[in-house]
Amino acid sequence: MTIEILQTKKLLASCEAALAERFTVHKLHEVQEPERFLNEVGPRIRAHAGSDVNADLIAKLPNLEIIAGFGVGTDNIDLAAAKAAGVRVTNTPDVLNDAVAELTIGMMIALARRIPQADQFVRAGKWPAGNMGLFTELTGKTVGILGLGRIGKEIATRAQAMKMRVVYHGRKRQEKEPYVFYPDLLEMARDIDWLVIIAPGGKGTNRIVSREVLEALGPKGMLVNVARGPLIDEPAMIELLSNGKLGGAALDVFENEPEVPEALLKLENVVLSPHQGSATHQTRDAMGALLVANLDAHFAGEPLLSAVV
Numbered sequence: 001m002t003i004e005i006l007q008t009k010k011l012l013a014s015c016e017a018a019l020a021e022r023f024t025v026h027k028l029h030e031v032q033e034p035e036r037f038l039n040e041v042g043p044r045i046r047a048h049a050g051s052d053v054n055a056d057l058i059a060k061l062p063n064l065e066i067i068a069g070f071g072v073g074t075d076n077i078d079l080a081a082a083k084a085a086g087v088r089v090t091n092t093p094d095v096l097n098d099a100v101a102e103l104t105i106g107m108m109i110a111l112a113r114r115i116p117q118a119d120q121f122v123r124a125g126k127w128p129a130g131n132m133g134l135f136t137e138l139t140g141k142t143v144g145i146l147g148l149g150r151i152g153k154e155i156a157t158r159a160q161a162m163k164m165r166v167v168y169h170g171r172k173r174q175e176k177e178p179y180v181f182y183p184d185l186l187e188m189a190r191d192i193d194w195l196v197i198i199a200p201g202g203k204g205t206n207r208i209v210s211r212e213v214l215e216a217l218g219p220k221g222m223l224v225n226v227a228r229g230p231l232i233d234e235p236a237m238i239e240l241l242s243n244g245k246l247g248g249a250a251l252d253v254f255e256n257e258p259e260v261p262e263a264l265l266k267l268e269n270v271v272l273s274p275h276q277g278s279a280t281h282q283t284r285d286a287m288g289a290l291l292v293a294n295l296d297a298h299f300a301g302e303p304l305l306s307a308v309v
Protein backbone atom coordinates (compact mmCIF):
# COMPACT_ATOMS: atom_id res chain seq x y z
CA MET A 1 0.00 0.00 0.00
CA THR A 2 1.22 3.51 -0.80
CA ILE A 3 1.80 6.12 1.86
CA GLU A 4 -1.23 8.36 2.43
CA ILE A 5 -0.68 12.10 2.66
CA LEU A 6 -2.92 15.13 3.13
CA GLN A 7 -3.17 18.30 1.08
CA THR A 8 -5.33 21.17 2.35
CA LYS A 9 -4.82 23.70 -0.44
CA LYS A 10 -4.18 23.57 -4.16
CA LEU A 11 -0.48 23.30 -5.04
CA LEU A 12 1.39 23.87 -8.27
CA ALA A 13 0.42 21.39 -11.02
CA SER A 14 3.96 20.02 -11.31
CA CYS A 15 4.10 19.47 -7.55
CA GLU A 16 0.70 17.77 -7.43
CA ALA A 17 1.69 15.49 -10.30
CA ALA A 18 4.89 14.44 -8.52
CA LEU A 19 3.00 13.79 -5.29
CA ALA A 20 0.39 11.69 -7.11
CA GLU A 21 3.14 9.51 -8.60
CA ARG A 22 4.52 8.65 -5.15
CA PHE A 23 1.65 8.79 -2.68
CA THR A 24 -2.06 8.42 -2.16
CA VAL A 25 -3.04 12.07 -1.88
CA HIS A 26 -6.16 13.16 -0.01
CA LYS A 27 -7.26 16.71 -0.88
CA LEU A 28 -9.15 18.10 2.07
CA HIS A 29 -9.98 21.33 0.24
CA GLU A 30 -12.01 19.39 -2.33
CA VAL A 31 -14.26 17.38 0.00
CA GLN A 32 -17.78 18.39 1.01
CA GLU A 33 -17.58 17.38 4.68
CA PRO A 34 -14.01 17.97 5.88
CA GLU A 35 -14.59 17.00 9.52
CA ARG A 36 -16.21 13.70 8.61
CA PHE A 37 -13.47 13.09 6.07
CA LEU A 38 -10.73 13.72 8.65
CA ASN A 39 -12.39 11.36 11.12
CA GLU A 40 -12.25 8.65 8.48
CA VAL A 41 -8.81 9.10 6.91
CA GLY A 42 -6.99 11.14 9.59
CA PRO A 43 -5.44 8.13 11.36
CA ARG A 44 -3.93 6.94 8.04
CA ILE A 45 -2.25 10.23 7.14
CA ARG A 46 1.53 10.20 7.57
CA ALA A 47 2.44 13.49 5.88
CA HIS A 48 1.03 16.88 5.02
CA ALA A 49 2.05 18.65 1.80
CA GLY A 50 1.78 22.44 1.89
CA SER A 51 1.38 25.09 4.56
CA ASP A 52 -1.43 26.52 6.73
CA VAL A 53 -1.29 23.78 9.36
CA ASN A 54 -2.66 24.63 12.81
CA ALA A 55 -2.65 22.73 16.09
CA ASP A 56 -6.22 21.54 15.59
CA LEU A 57 -5.37 19.83 12.30
CA ILE A 58 -2.24 18.25 13.77
CA ALA A 59 -4.34 16.82 16.61
CA LYS A 60 -6.65 15.16 14.07
CA LEU A 61 -3.73 13.39 12.39
CA PRO A 62 -2.41 11.08 15.14
CA ASN A 63 0.11 9.33 12.88
CA LEU A 64 1.42 12.44 11.15
CA GLU A 65 5.20 12.30 10.72
CA ILE A 66 6.10 15.32 8.60
CA ILE A 67 4.73 18.62 7.33
CA ALA A 68 6.44 19.52 4.05
CA GLY A 69 5.80 23.24 3.79
CA PHE A 70 5.55 25.13 0.49
CA GLY A 71 7.36 28.44 0.95
CA VAL A 72 10.18 29.80 3.07
CA GLY A 73 7.96 31.29 5.78
CA THR A 74 6.76 29.01 8.57
CA ASP A 75 4.49 31.46 10.41
CA ASN A 76 1.49 29.64 8.89
CA ILE A 77 2.51 26.34 10.51
CA ASP A 78 2.10 25.80 14.24
CA LEU A 79 5.70 24.83 14.93
CA ALA A 80 5.17 24.41 18.67
CA ALA A 81 2.29 21.99 18.12
CA ALA A 82 4.30 20.09 15.52
CA LYS A 83 7.30 19.79 17.83
CA ALA A 84 5.11 18.66 20.72
CA ALA A 85 3.60 15.94 18.53
CA GLY A 86 7.00 14.84 17.23
CA VAL A 87 6.20 15.98 13.70
CA ARG A 88 9.04 17.10 11.42
CA VAL A 89 8.63 20.33 9.45
CA THR A 90 10.41 21.40 6.28
CA ASN A 91 10.21 24.50 4.10
CA THR A 92 11.53 25.55 0.69
CA PRO A 93 14.34 28.10 1.23
CA ASP A 94 17.03 29.26 -1.20
CA VAL A 95 15.20 28.29 -4.39
CA LEU A 96 13.10 31.47 -4.19
CA ASN A 97 15.85 33.92 -3.20
CA ASP A 98 16.51 35.30 -6.67
CA ALA A 99 12.86 35.74 -7.60
CA VAL A 100 12.03 37.69 -4.44
CA ALA A 101 15.19 39.80 -4.71
CA GLU A 102 14.40 40.63 -8.34
CA LEU A 103 10.87 41.70 -7.50
CA THR A 104 12.15 43.83 -4.61
CA ILE A 105 14.50 45.82 -6.83
CA GLY A 106 11.83 46.02 -9.51
CA MET A 107 9.34 47.49 -7.05
CA MET A 108 11.93 49.94 -5.78
CA ILE A 109 12.56 51.23 -9.30
CA ALA A 110 8.82 51.27 -10.01
CA LEU A 111 8.21 53.40 -6.92
CA ALA A 112 11.17 55.72 -7.41
CA ARG A 113 10.28 56.43 -11.05
CA ARG A 114 6.48 55.98 -10.68
CA ILE A 115 6.44 53.42 -13.51
CA PRO A 116 2.86 52.14 -12.96
CA GLN A 117 1.60 55.72 -12.72
CA ALA A 118 3.54 56.67 -15.87
CA ASP A 119 1.90 53.81 -17.75
CA GLN A 120 -1.54 55.03 -16.69
CA PHE A 121 -0.57 58.63 -17.53
CA VAL A 122 0.16 57.64 -21.12
CA ARG A 123 -2.87 55.35 -21.45
CA ALA A 124 -5.18 58.10 -20.16
CA GLY A 125 -3.98 60.45 -22.92
CA LYS A 126 -2.53 63.01 -20.49
CA TRP A 127 0.92 63.32 -22.08
CA PRO A 128 -0.05 65.80 -24.86
CA ALA A 129 -1.11 68.27 -22.16
CA GLY A 130 2.34 68.24 -20.54
CA ASN A 131 5.02 66.06 -19.02
CA MET A 132 4.30 63.93 -15.97
CA GLY A 133 6.97 65.42 -13.70
CA LEU A 134 10.26 64.60 -12.01
CA PHE A 135 10.81 61.93 -9.39
CA THR A 136 13.87 60.21 -7.91
CA GLU A 137 16.36 57.40 -8.49
CA LEU A 138 18.17 54.72 -6.50
CA THR A 139 21.72 55.79 -7.32
CA GLY A 140 23.54 57.20 -4.32
CA LYS A 141 20.79 56.37 -1.83
CA THR A 142 21.15 54.32 1.36
CA VAL A 143 18.95 51.26 1.76
CA GLY A 144 18.42 49.65 5.15
CA ILE A 145 17.51 45.98 5.05
CA LEU A 146 15.41 44.64 7.90
CA GLY A 147 16.34 40.96 7.94
CA LEU A 148 19.67 40.15 6.29
CA GLY A 149 18.93 36.48 5.70
CA ARG A 150 19.29 34.53 2.47
CA ILE A 151 16.93 36.77 0.53
CA GLY A 152 18.16 39.92 2.25
CA LYS A 153 21.69 39.20 1.11
CA GLU A 154 20.53 38.79 -2.50
CA ILE A 155 18.69 42.11 -2.28
CA ALA A 156 21.82 43.74 -0.86
CA THR A 157 23.93 42.47 -3.77
CA ARG A 158 21.47 43.83 -6.31
CA ALA A 159 21.11 47.12 -4.46
CA GLN A 160 24.88 47.61 -4.66
CA ALA A 161 24.67 47.01 -8.41
CA MET A 162 22.24 49.94 -8.44
CA LYS A 163 24.99 52.03 -6.77
CA MET A 164 23.22 52.10 -3.41
CA ARG A 165 24.83 51.99 0.04
CA VAL A 166 23.60 49.03 2.11
CA VAL A 167 23.09 48.86 5.89
CA TYR A 168 21.03 46.40 7.91
CA HIS A 169 19.21 45.60 11.14
CA GLY A 170 18.61 42.14 12.57
CA ARG A 171 18.75 40.12 15.75
CA LYS A 172 22.54 40.20 15.75
CA ARG A 173 25.54 41.45 13.82
CA GLN A 174 26.78 39.13 11.07
CA GLU A 175 30.54 39.43 11.37
CA LYS A 176 31.31 38.20 7.86
CA GLU A 177 29.03 40.71 6.16
CA PRO A 178 30.58 43.98 4.94
CA TYR A 179 27.53 46.16 5.58
CA VAL A 180 27.08 48.53 8.54
CA PHE A 181 24.97 46.92 11.27
CA TYR A 182 22.41 48.88 13.29
CA PRO A 183 21.38 47.22 16.57
CA ASP A 184 18.47 49.68 16.78
CA LEU A 185 15.87 49.78 13.99
CA LEU A 186 14.70 53.29 14.86
CA GLU A 187 18.23 54.63 14.60
CA MET A 188 18.65 52.96 11.21
CA ALA A 189 15.35 54.43 9.99
CA ARG A 190 16.62 57.92 10.74
CA ASP A 191 19.76 57.37 8.62
CA ILE A 192 18.38 55.73 5.48
CA ASP A 193 16.48 56.65 2.33
CA TRP A 194 14.88 53.23 1.77
CA LEU A 195 13.71 50.56 4.22
CA VAL A 196 13.34 47.05 2.78
CA ILE A 197 11.46 44.57 4.98
CA ILE A 198 12.39 40.92 4.47
CA ALA A 199 12.28 39.61 8.06
CA PRO A 200 10.31 36.51 9.11
CA GLY A 201 6.71 36.95 10.20
CA GLY A 202 5.26 35.87 13.54
CA LYS A 203 4.59 37.26 17.00
CA GLY A 204 8.19 38.36 17.49
CA THR A 205 8.11 40.73 14.53
CA ASN A 206 4.47 41.82 14.54
CA ARG A 207 4.40 45.59 13.82
CA ILE A 208 8.16 45.85 14.26
CA VAL A 209 7.94 48.69 11.73
CA SER A 210 6.01 50.91 14.11
CA ARG A 211 4.62 54.40 13.71
CA GLU A 212 7.81 55.71 15.29
CA VAL A 213 9.97 53.89 12.74
CA LEU A 214 7.81 55.13 9.87
CA GLU A 215 7.99 58.70 11.14
CA ALA A 216 11.76 58.38 11.40
CA LEU A 217 11.91 57.50 7.68
CA GLY A 218 10.32 60.86 7.04
CA PRO A 219 8.64 62.60 4.11
CA LYS A 220 11.33 61.50 1.64
CA GLY A 221 11.69 57.97 3.01
CA MET A 222 10.62 54.98 0.95
CA LEU A 223 9.33 51.68 2.33
CA VAL A 224 9.31 48.25 0.65
CA ASN A 225 7.63 45.19 2.17
CA VAL A 226 8.19 41.78 0.59
CA ALA A 227 7.93 39.82 3.85
CA ARG A 228 4.61 39.73 5.70
CA GLY A 229 1.97 42.46 6.04
CA PRO A 230 1.69 42.43 9.85
CA LEU A 231 5.34 43.50 10.22
CA ILE A 232 4.14 47.06 9.54
CA ASP A 233 1.72 49.19 11.53
CA GLU A 234 -0.51 49.39 8.46
CA PRO A 235 -2.97 52.07 9.68
CA ALA A 236 -0.08 54.33 10.69
CA MET A 237 1.62 53.74 7.34
CA ILE A 238 -1.53 54.71 5.42
CA GLU A 239 -1.97 57.84 7.52
CA LEU A 240 1.63 58.95 6.99
CA LEU A 241 1.54 58.20 3.27
CA SER A 242 -1.67 60.22 2.99
CA ASN A 243 -0.43 63.30 4.81
CA GLY A 244 3.02 63.43 3.22
CA LYS A 245 4.96 62.39 6.30
CA LEU A 246 6.18 59.22 4.54
CA GLY A 247 7.50 59.47 1.00
CA GLY A 248 6.23 56.27 -0.56
CA ALA A 249 5.66 52.54 -0.22
CA ALA A 250 6.03 49.51 -2.48
CA LEU A 251 3.99 46.66 -1.02
CA ASP A 252 3.83 43.03 -2.09
CA VAL A 253 2.13 41.91 1.13
CA PHE A 254 -0.68 43.24 3.32
CA GLU A 255 -2.02 42.69 6.81
CA ASN A 256 -5.30 41.05 5.72
CA GLU A 257 -4.51 39.98 2.18
CA PRO A 258 -6.01 39.47 -0.30
CA GLU A 259 -8.05 42.36 1.09
CA VAL A 260 -6.21 45.65 0.57
CA PRO A 261 -7.27 48.84 2.39
CA GLU A 262 -9.22 51.08 0.03
CA ALA A 263 -7.18 54.09 1.14
CA LEU A 264 -4.04 52.51 -0.36
CA LEU A 265 -5.76 52.08 -3.72
CA LYS A 266 -6.27 55.84 -3.97
CA LEU A 267 -2.69 56.90 -3.22
CA GLU A 268 -0.29 57.95 -5.98
CA ASN A 269 2.84 57.40 -3.88
CA VAL A 270 2.43 53.63 -3.62
CA VAL A 271 3.10 50.59 -5.83
CA LEU A 272 0.97 47.55 -5.05
CA SER A 273 1.59 43.88 -5.91
CA PRO A 274 -0.56 40.79 -5.06
CA HIS A 275 2.06 38.79 -3.08
CA GLN A 276 4.09 37.92 -6.17
CA GLY A 277 7.51 37.54 -4.54
CA SER A 278 8.20 33.98 -5.68
CA ALA A 279 5.62 33.88 -8.46
CA THR A 280 7.66 32.71 -11.43
CA HIS A 281 7.38 29.39 -13.23
CA GLN A 282 11.02 28.52 -12.48
CA THR A 283 10.83 29.29 -8.78
CA ARG A 284 7.48 27.71 -8.04
CA ASP A 285 8.51 24.53 -9.87
CA ALA A 286 11.72 24.45 -7.81
CA MET A 287 9.75 25.00 -4.58
CA GLY A 288 7.43 22.13 -5.44
CA ALA A 289 10.36 19.88 -6.29
CA LEU A 290 12.02 20.64 -2.94
CA LEU A 291 8.77 19.91 -1.07
CA VAL A 292 8.58 16.50 -2.76
CA ALA A 293 12.30 15.84 -2.23
CA ASN A 294 11.87 16.40 1.51
CA LEU A 295 9.05 13.86 1.61
CA ASP A 296 11.14 11.38 -0.40
CA ALA A 297 14.05 11.82 2.00
CA HIS A 298 11.87 11.39 5.07
CA PHE A 299 10.24 8.17 3.93
CA ALA A 300 13.58 6.80 2.72
CA GLY A 301 15.04 7.39 6.18
CA GLU A 302 17.51 9.96 4.84
CA PRO A 303 18.35 13.43 6.24
CA LEU A 304 15.83 16.12 5.35
CA LEU A 305 17.00 18.67 2.79
CA SER A 306 15.59 21.74 4.55
CA ALA A 307 14.45 20.86 8.07
CA VAL A 308 12.84 23.52 10.27
CA VAL A 309 11.73 21.31 13.19
